[in-house]
Amino acid sequence: MPEGHVIHRLAERLTTTFDDRELEFSSPQGRFSTEASHLDGHRITLAEAWGKQLFIDVEHDHPEHIIHIHLGLIGGLGFTPYAAPTGQVRLRITDRITAADLRGPQWCRLITDAERDAAVAKLGADPLRPDADPDPIWTRVHRSGKSIGALMMDQKLFAGVGNIYRAEVLFRLGLDPRTPGQALDRSDFDAIWDELVTLMADGVRAGRIDTVRPEHTPEAMHREPREDDHGGEVYVYRRAAQPCHICTTPVETTVLEGRNLFWCPRCQGGN
Structure with a gap:
């Protein structure tokens, strides 16, 4: 989608x-x-x-x-x-x-x-709209026992956010996607929102989703570019069992509320 x-x-x-x-x-x-x-x-x-x-x-x-x-x-x-x-x-x-x-x-x-x-x-705050207000979303996230990985896919909270942005933003911030919303503090939420605003705006301009930082591009790491129907350079999305670009730990995947979730157990799990 x-x-x-x-x-x-x-x-x-x-x-x-x-x-x-x-x-x-x-x-x-x-x-x-x-x-x-x-x-x-x-x-x-x-x-x-x-x-x-x-x-x-x-x-x-x-x-x-x-x-x-x-x-x-x-x-x-x-x-x-x-x-x-x-x-x-x-x-x-x-x-x-x-x-x-x-x-x-x-x-x-x-x-x-x-x-x-x-x-x-019926929709939540859209990170791409200048009139978006994330404050009501923070209130609902902070009261929820659901995981942040599930909450970010809820269009009544984060309108427009899908599986790729969910996985990549949480990786970039080192947040375990299984963390309950109520366990996050406001600085965590603000960081998630700011990353969504920046990365999704980049997606509008480029017409593709690129989430890796300059030091992790194929050119900088001397690796082959990603080959995937979705295009774009990413850290964990659809990279199950492949080595993390940062720590080389194999990327893990599971199904969360009907959608595939990808994360690095070391970079995002504190192990």
């Missing part, structure tokens, strides 16, 4: 590509045809991300004028030069120069302003 930086990049791309242009909205697949017909010929006034959810506000007097998208596990929104659509395109947005084609989302629906507000109210 794409992490939050991907959705923020998509919001930026929609804005820069289609700014102030009358657009064609269609559903070549047919599953969003009625909704697309309401929007056809109108402009996008705002595209923004909240966590892993994308909201596209279309200039229209119809109450339902916001496209609400969640890509889920297999969804994608791709931009190509205008041509006939191929494959199962749920939604196409185009100015007949560029086409943005949405395929395989978990959901794509048309909602009202009130429904958007209700959806956003």
